[in-house]
Amino acid sequence: MSAVTLPQIATLGRRAVIRTARQPANVVFPLIFPMLLLAVNAGGLKAATNLPGFPTDSFLAFALAVPFVQGALLATINANVELARDIQTGFLNRLALTPVRGLVLLVGQLGGLLTIALVQAVFYLAVGLAFGVRLASGVGGAAMVLLLETVIALGFAALGSWAALRTGSTEAVQGLFPVFFVFLFLSSMNMPRNLIQADWFRWVATVNPVSYLIEAVRSLVIEGWNWETIGLGFAAAGGLSIVGFALATQALWRRLERT
């Protein structure tokens, strides 16, 4: 990275963050909605902790992992809708006429989004701690959760950027939300995989990469340092990031070609 590139990335990243911050709905909703869902699920499914083999007595601790994935998803949708809007309004075309290199556009966008995702993650951790959740992995585990959240957000962000660059349409990016939502619900978000009774659902949750993201964060909260689970989570998030980044880069070159 040259001395010119880093300030460009910083400028575009700052723009992404400020643009989000200026729209209260884009700030408040990703913070509040996952917490609401957590409250509903933690309260409504507390009885599930009585099942033999359930890994913890606290469904709140069990379910705390879900907002991290949900929050990353919501931040991705919001930020990439703005990227699509930049394409629709011609801002990207004008930016392409400047000395800014193509990849810097993508990295700046992703950098801004990661900042937002980290702020959200700190908020979720704080709420969890305030309501009595204690991380089995301690302070180090909290740091690991934030690192994992960064990689998770990067994965979703890259996929969202691919959709925005490929289609240039805000509606298409918003249409990703139900798709990601489906992946979230068809995972081990509400029940450990070994306790899912329906064979087909357990199979779907097993092949669903979102399950591994949730389970990695969850293990840091309720288990401690289960390196296998944590490793699988990083592998899933890393895999999503690599695939997403490759797709987004290709879409970016095509988009700039059309300019």
Add this chain to the structure above:
Amino acid sequence: MNESSSRVRDAVSVAKGVSWRVLHTFFTNPAFLLPSVAFPLFFFTAFVGGLSRIREVPGFNFPTGYTAFQFVFVLLQSAAFAGVFTGFGIARDFESGFMRRLMLAASNRSGILLGYAVSALVRWLTVAAVVTLVALLARMEIGGDGVDLFGLYVLALLLNLAGTLWATGVAMRLRTQQAAPVMQMPVFLILFFAPVYVPLNLLQGWIHGVASVNPITALLEAGRGFIAGEPQLTLAAFAIVVGLIAGFSLWAVRGLRRAEAAG
């Protein structure tokens, strides 16, 4: 008498036009039809598939199993949200300018409300048919007889009307698609602060208190009683939903008057 029957005829005529337009758009546009059908099916699949082990929780003794238990929630949820989605359509019509032209042309503007309500009902009946078919294919057990099931679907139908009137009132007042969260979030919250995953007696903590006073709890319990063949809270549930309809009717009509006054 002639004037009132003429007004009724005008309202019906307007309602026919409005509902035909909405339903034509709904059935011919996959972007509207597919999410309306897919989301209830998806929730049904995710809850039944992912949480069926809940039936082994000590104290869970719903007679017809977890599939039927969740089916009732999904049916009522789809009914409420079909109403909310109709509100989205009304907001969209305001933004496009269509609603202003419709208000100019309509001989009786109350027919506009009636038309949207009828279209919401038909939309929901379509979704309900699909969800019911899938539930039956999933071998859902039904303990109730024909009368019980009729009661269940009527309850859901009335909830659909209540949801439509709520969303219509919001859409008429705010007249923008940005009002979507205002229409959707209260409905979402009131549905999910009810015994969604387990019966009321298995809820613990603050959510038990909230669910105990949540009017939707009575509807859920009554609906689950119907499907199990053990009706309970029937009178309370119907009284609540009729009360919601009465209140939201006023809300919707006053919203219409505000929209008229705004021009």
